[in-house]
Amino acid sequence: MNEIKVFSPATVANVACGFDVLGFCLDSVGDDMVIRKVEKKGIHITRIEGFDLPHEAELNVAGVSALAMYDAIDVDFGFEIEIYKNIKPGSGIGSSAASAVGSVFGMNELIGRPFNKTQLTEFAIKGEALASKCEHADNLAPALFGGFTLVKSIKPLQILEIPSPDDIYATIIHPQIEIKTSESRAILPKEVALADAITQWANVGSLVHALHTSDYDLIKDSLHDVIVEPHRSKLIPYFNEVKEAVLNAGALGCGISGSGPSIFSVNKGLETANKVKEAMERIYSKTGITFDIHVSKINTSGVKIV
């Protein structure tokens, strides 16, 4: 096998209470990538469609993660990468993570899978760092492993796969505004009230328990963020209106996807997920802001060969 086509999925990081540690994987939105073994040594990005991104491997997220892996293997050939980008950069649903994951996953398949998914995440972190200026894995982990993941620590890298009920669907609205990463970081407090932190870790523990036990009511009770959302939601127009409408439409929970501007909801069943989509549309169609909405089952397998 010299060529492989890969689907690298979008992801939702933070998941309300789990800032910086939790994430889940989407099914219906993601990038397509082609990875090809070629004689010419090195990493060569030969085609990018969808968005205007750099072709130089060392300036491209998929290229940097590929180079990190390429440096760790000893081969007398190279790789070409084609990127068919569907996830808009800056949308808050793991666009850079999908790129970073797709290249290393595809290369690993082509050379007989010498690396496990945690090792692939280590390479992909290098690509993600190019985009977000810091090493984090809260989008990479769900993109590689699928389902719900908890990044327990970065050094050493520890990723936990949390089971989830079958009937969970996400609805995500991407308002096409730009939030600068620097701004979404600067707005966070360096210190938080101990009482709020306790509420947050009670919710994280309880969400993990709820996912293990398929307890939808408890999932709903756990999807609250008292730490980050009160600050970052100010950067997202109509966040409070959307959240209220989404919860009224029956969602289990609603919050900021990654650092925004996308807003995610978690729902029991496709019917509710579609009602939530309508509620999001109702609010945003009046605002004059362009938006996309995705409805997706939780993707339990992550990045895959297509």
Added chain:
Amino acid sequence: MNEIKVFSPATVANVACGFDVLGFCLDSVGDDMVIRKVEKKGIHITRIEGFDLPHEAELNVAGVSALAMYDAIDVDFGFEIEIYKNIKPGSGIGSSAASAVGSVFGMNELIGRPFNKTQLTEFAIKGEALASKCEHADNLAPALFGGFTLVKSIKPLQILEIPSPDDIYATIIHPQIEIKTSESRAILPKEVALADAITQWANVGSLVHALHTSDYDLIKDSLHDVIVEPHRSKLIPYFNEVKEAVLNAGALGCGISGSGPSIFSVNKGLETANKVKEAMERIYSKTGITFDIHVSKINTSGVKIV
């Protein structure tokens, strides 16, 4: 049935990362109580052995929780309570919780179990509040439910029963020094670094996952407290020495039990728990401080009829 004998167990609250929310139940140490239906209406504490505690129901933890339940039922009889106290008050292993739980559990059994365990916890919270000056349930929940518990919230009261592996043993040393509750509260910061809070909720999520999956290595990796222990450990003589010796002896984790002064460890297997006991003894026997050590399997059923 007009009389019942109850074993009301000691408990460990906080469990390293889970400050204010997690707890587990012990098997080999606890109070014995006798609860008796009598003609004379009201709650009457007729006997207390072991420690000098008030006999007036409204001044006694077991009495206050009993009164809270008595006010909620409509009966033409009363209850006598005898308390054979084995858990030293102020030891940090849930002495007041055991008293608060024993009376309401026993009364509930005698009147045909009209209340579930969460409702019993609501009554017991009133007794616990007499001792600790605030309403909390992190010792009450494991004493009533057994095993590991997560108190997700107090209002409304939500208690989650987290499963645990069969082979977990706790070793607990109680150095017989007094730590004033006011002091152990005052030493805690009102605000904590966001980065530390993230570490803590990653550990809480990861511990819940580890307990669900019987992953001992992950239990070990999760039992860290970066928020409270750095402050409260200063109040416990030789805490750092004990912790180091305990971890060297093979414990999965070690921390402050409740607000101290007891130090708990969690171990895989009885053999390790006994080695940890020896390690604790080696350190403390040189200090001149009187101490007790308990080795106990996790008690998965909680308070019980004997």
